[in-house]
Amino acid sequence: MLRLKDIVVVRDKKTILQVNDLHLAEGERLAVIGPNGAGKSTLLKTLALLEIPTTGEVFFRGEKVTGKNSLAFRRRMAVVFQEPLLLNTTVFNNVAQGMHFRGIDAAERKRRVDYWLDRFKILALRNRKPLNLSGGEAQRVSLARAFVLEPEVIFLDEPFSALDFSTRLELLEDLGLQLADTGANIVFVTHDLNEIPYLTDNVAVIDEGVVVYKGGLKSLLAGEVKVLTVQRLLQPFKKSRLLSV
């Protein structure tokens, strides 16, 4: 449904992303991992049409993305970042906001907002302002705001990195449940391999702007992937003293 072809992104005279051919199939859920500064966010933003590549082409459902059609395609996508980026108005208005631009009428907006607040277990927060929400609650609002748009693809850039461990697990579980019902494509950037199995088994590893592996997480963890970056990424997890219970 999304494809990058011969993409190069140059910023400050430096190539920060170089992807010859990357294809996100219909319904595919892709986790993206890699060291800090590897180009994960740049890859996500390029796929989400938020970053204009220096050269190369992006295709959305077979159609080439251009300056003219990119806004229409962007309206079929939703993005969730690490920082919730909420407006200083009620939770309800925050979740309803994106639908205004998409011409959805008030009754339908209300129906959808209440439905998604309920599914993300925050209906009781409907009239609260984001400033006094906890980090986990605020991120639930961000997720509801993405799902309410009924997007064909959802991009998540380290959405839970700032949350404590148990909140992170709860959110991953709830997100996994909602995704199972929608069938939306997702691209999920994380620096924590432990988060991936909640959402998918399909992972891309990126290093210095290049996708060095795309395939199953299980083969990666089984040590079957003989790529230096992958082995380096796995090392801290092997050495970790985390208890498994």
Ligand SMILES: Nc1ncnc2c1ncn2[C@@H]1O[C@H](COP(=O)(O)OP(=O)(O)OP(=O)(O)O)[C@@H](O)[C@H]1O
């Ligand atoms: N607009 C820009 N101008 C100059 N350099 C940039 C720009 N955007 C990104 N970069 C650089 O490109 C590289 C990749 O950045 P990117 O944010 O995609 O990495 P990342 O893998 O998401 O990192 P992190 O794990 O820290 O989030 C970094 O070295 C970053 O400094």
Ligand SMILES: [Mg+2]
């Ligand atoms: Mg990033």
